[in-house]
Amino acid sequence: MTRNIEPKAVYTVRAKVWLYSGNGGWHFLTLSRKHAAAIRALFAVGARPFGSLPVAVTIGATVWRTSLFPDNKAGSYLLPIKASVRKAEQIEDGMTVTATVQIL
Numbered sequence: 001m002t003r004n005i006e007p008k009a010v011y012t013v014r015a016k017v018w019l020y021s022g023n024g025g026w027h028f029l030t031l032s033r034k035h036a037a038a039i040r041a042l043f044a045v046g047a048r049p050f051g052s053l054p055v056a057v058t059i060g061a062t063v064w065r066t067s068l069f070p071d072n073k074a075g076s077y078l079l080p081i082k083a084s085v086r087k088a089e090q091i092e093d094g095m096t097v098t099a100t101v102q103i104l
Contacts, residue, residue: 007102011035019093029079036076058100060089
């Protein structure tokens with residue numbers, strides 16, 4: 001990370017990695033409804049366009065910045081996992097991973 005930002009909240013999530021069926025081959029985690037409700041209650045008002053929230057994520061030894069995106073169908077938030085993170089942490093579709101999500 002280029003600069004340190006004190007997180008507004010930190011969540012540890014455990015979820016199964018899934019592959020989006022559309023273009024791009026993006027992989028995601030779907031946060032639990034419990035985590036989503038807590039995040040929505042605290043941060044939905046200050047969300048960016050499309051309801052996204054800036055986050056720093058740690059999986060294993062890899063830390064990166066991304067955004068959480070609301071998913072009305074699941075009633076939760078989606079966390080994209082980019083290819084470089086999947087490669088570094090040997091993550092594949094269908095695996096269950098633990099991530100630390102810091103709301104920035």
